[in-house]
Each structure stands twice: as structure tokens, then as C-alpha cells.
Amino acid sequence: xxxxxxxxxxxxxxxxxxxxxxxxxxxxxxxxxxxxxxxxxxxxxxxxxxxxxxxxxxxxxxxxxxxxxxxxxxxxxxxxxxxxxxxxxxxxxxxxxxxxxxxxxxxxxxxxxxxxxxxxxxxxxxxxxxxxxxxxxxxxxxxxxxxxxxxxxxxxxxxxxxxxxxxxxxxxxxxxxxxxxxxxxxxxxxxxxxxxxxxxxxxxxxxxxxxxxxxxxxxxxxxxxxxxxxxxxxxxxxxxxxxxxxxxxxxxxxxxxxxxxxxxxxxxxxxxxxxxxxxxxxxxxxxxxxxxxxxxxxxxxxxxxxxxxxxxxxxxxxxxxxxxxxxxxxxxxxxxxxxxxxxxxxxxxxxxxxxxxxxxxxxxxxxxxxxxxxx
Numbered sequence: 001x002x003x004x005x006x007x008x009x010x011x012x013x014x015x016x017x018x019x020x021x022x023x024x025x026x027x028x029x030x031x032x033x034x035x036x037x038x039x040x041x042x043x044x045x046x047x048x049x050x051x052x053x054x055x056x057x058x059x060x061x062x063x064x065x066x067x068x069x070x071x072x073x074x075x076x077x078x079x080x081x082x083x084x085x086x087x088x089x090x091x092x093x094x095x096x097x098x099x100x101x102x103x104x105x106x107x108x109x110x111x112x113x114x115x116x117x118x119x120x121x122x123x124x125x126x127x128x129x130x131x132x133x134x135x136x137x138x139x140x141x142x143x144x145x146x147x148x149x150x151x152x153x154x155x156x157x158x159x160x161x162x163x164x165x166x167x168x169x170x171x172x173x174x175x176x177x178x179x180x181x182x183x184x185x186x187x188x189x190x191x192x193x194x195x196x197x198x199x200x201x202x203x204x205x206x207x208x209x210x211x212x213x214x215x216x217x218x219x220x221x222x223x224x225x226x227x228x229x230x231x232x233x234x235x236x237x238x239x240x241x242x243x244x245x246x247x248x249x250x251x252x253x254x255x256x257x258x259x260x261x262x263x264x265x266x267x268x269x270x271x272x273x274x275x276x277x278x279x280x281x282x283x284x285x286x287x288x289x290x291x292x293x294x295x296x297x298x299x300x301x302x303x304x305x306x307x308x309x310x311x312x313x314x315x316x317x318x319x320x321x322x323x324x325x326x327x328x329x330x331x332x333x334x335x336x337x338x339x340x341x342x343x344x345x346x347x348x349x350x351x352x353x354x355x356x357x358x359x360x361x362x363x364x365x366x367x368x369x370x371x372x373x374x375x
Contacts (some may be wrong), residue, residue: 012035012100013055014052015052024051028101030129031358034273036270038353040353041357045231045364046276047269052179058085080113087114100124100125100364104352109127111150112127119216122308124312125309126364131231133335133365135301136302162226173238181286181289186279186280196274200274203246205259207233208348214356222325233245256334261355286369313342315352315355
């Protein structure tokens with residue numbers, strides 16, 4: 001456990017710590033995951049000469065000190081404070097500069113904000129499965145024109161109007177991030193009628209390459225009709241919970257037995273931890289993302305870009321690349337001025353570093369050795 005100086009005792013997994021003066025890599029997990037999510041690539045990265053550190057992030061796993069109730073102060077879960085968590089951790093470990101910060105799913109924007117806010121500390125960034133389109137923009141030249149925001153962020157009127165319009169579809173739908181932001185999601189999932197382990201098995205399965213229904217492609221616009229093309233685990237039936245949604249795609253016993261990337265022992269690690277802690281700590285991150293009060297504060301960095309070397313990794317079966325129309329292109333062409341590579345990996349869905357760990361580790365090492373040799 002590491003005191004990060006920002007109110008947390010952070011539980012970490014690490015590899016390559018036995019040899020001093022190695023460059024450090026920090027791995028940031030997403031939802032609903034843990035530091036354990038990086039178990040398959042930590043040793044390959046360490047064997048390549050790095051000290052690899054993966055924390056349970058704020059509100060997750062065995063990291064303590066965070067208030068994780070629904071009525072917690074959400075300022076603790078904003079991106080600037082999550083950056084403080086990572087910055088405090090690497091400082092406590094004795095590093096003034098980190099070779100790369102690598103984030104997956106919700107860890108991807110945390111890694112991106114680390115890179116944007118403290119490029120003096122983080123020498124490169126790898127974003128995985130969730131593109132980062134940049135800080136929300138200030139409305140420009142409104143003193144003279146009826147100008148709109150330059151970029152559509154998730155709490156902009158365009159996106160929120162499209163989400164609201166989902167309720168008028170036939171059948172009515174709702175966006176999962178707004179469901180996750182509500183008061184019932186934690187209990188729905190923690191006390192899933194099929195059992196927590198079976199819920200997580202279905203959730204991980206349906207977002208992986210194992211589920212044959214995943215055929216991601218860019219959406220044409222930010223509209224309810226286009227958002228409704230996303231799978232039900234992103235745009236849900238209005239009266240459904242997440243356990244009900246993924247239960248329809250529960251893998252068979254034969255499929256479970258054949259799932260080498262997530263064994264029953266692996267699943268038990270996740271189920272045991274989330275049974276103990278619940279999901280609300282991670283869900284509070286979503287609440288900051290869907291509440292304009294918290295996203296508005298990020299306009300302090302409007303027009304700022306990520307100028308350190310960057311790349312993006314995802315599975316070819318991952319809808320997360322396209323769930324927010326325009327973000328993937330904005331990341332490559334606007335948000336990152338030193339963008340080096342996109343790696344879309346065959347045979348992987350959303351859980352890319354677990355589904356195809358060897359390829360992911362190779363792509364990261366290629367980036368660090370050839371594309372962005374910062375150490």
C-alpha cells in the first residue's frame with residue numbers, strides 16, 4: 001500500500017521493481033476492472049526493462065481512503081483529482097519522470113489528462129479502447145455571433161439532446177452512462193438476480209471478441225437514431241437494468257470453458273472484490289462525466305493539446321472506439337499533436353490487453369522503443 005499524498009492508500013501490483021533505476025510505466029485500469037486487469041502484460045513489459053506499476057484507482061479494489069457512497073463529494077472523482085492520484089503515486093515511488101502512462105477504458109482519459117496537464121512528468125501516453133478528443137471547448141466569439149462549442153463533448157446540448165431523444169424511440173432507449181450515473185445502478189449490479197459472478201461473466205463476454213454481435217463502425221452523426229445503432233450494453237432498453245441487458249448474451253458452458261483470456265479463477269478475483277466493495281466508487285466517475293458542472297471546470301484547459309508522443313490501441317471488435325461520434329478522429333487530428341500510431345488488434349474486443357496480451361505488449365514496446373524512444 002502506497003500513501004499517494006492525496007488521501008489514498010493505493011494498492012498496487014508491480015513488476016520489474018527488483019532492479020533499480022529502471023524507467024517506470026504506469027498502467028491505469030477502467031470499469032469494472034482492477035489493477036489485476038493488467039496481469040498478462042506486466043511481466044513482458046518488465047522483462048523488456050521497465051518498472052511496471054498498476055494501481056487500483058480511486059474507488060476500486062483494495063485502494064482505501066476514497067468516499068465511495070452515492071452522496072460522496074464528486075469533486076474527488078474529477079479528472080484533475082484523478083491526475084493528482086497518479087502524480088502522487090509516482091512521486092511516492094521516487095520518480096520525477098515516467099516513461100509512459102497507459103490507460104484502458106475509463107483509465108484512458110485519465111492517462112490522457114495526465115499527459116495534457118503534466119507533460120513534464122509523463123513522457124508518453126498510450127490510450128486504449130476509449131479515444132480522447134481533448135478538453136471541452138469554450139464557446140467562441142459569442143459576443144458577436146451565436147457561436148456553438150467547437151467540439152461536441154458529452155454534456156454539450158447536442159449530445160445531451162440526442163441522449164434525451166433516445167426515450168422517444170420505439171422501443172424507448174437510454175444511454176448507459178446516464179444509467180450508471182443514477183442511484184440504482186450499484187445495487188442493480190451488486191445484487192444482480194443471476195448472481196454477481198454470472199453478471200460479470202456476461203458483461204465481459206458481450207463486450208469481447210467472443211460475442212459475435214460486435215461489428216463496430218463509425219456513427220454518421222450525434223443523433224438518437226445513430227446512437228441507437230450501438231449495442232444494448234451502450235444504449236439500453238429504457239426499462240432494463242445492466243444485469244438484465246447482458247443476461248440475454250450469457251455465454252454457454254462450452255463458451256465459458258473455452259474462454260482462455262478470462263478463466264473462472266480470473267473471474268472470481270473480480271467478483272470477490274466487487275462483492276466486497278460494490279461498484280459505486282467507479283460509478284462516481286461516470287457521474288462527473290454526465291454532470292455539466294464538472295465538465296465545465298475542464299474548460300480551464302480548452303484548446304490545450306497533448307504534445308508528448310501518443311498512440312491508441314483497441315480491439316477490432318470494440319465498439320468503444322466509436323461510441324462517441326467524432327472522438328476517434330478528433331484524437332488523432334486535433335487533441336494529440338505528436339500522434340504516432342493506431343493499433344486495432346484482431347481477435348480482441350473491449351478487454352484488449354486481456355484478450356490479446358502478447359500483441360498488446362508488443363505494440364506498447366514498439367511504441368516505446370521505435371515510435372517514442374524517450375528513455
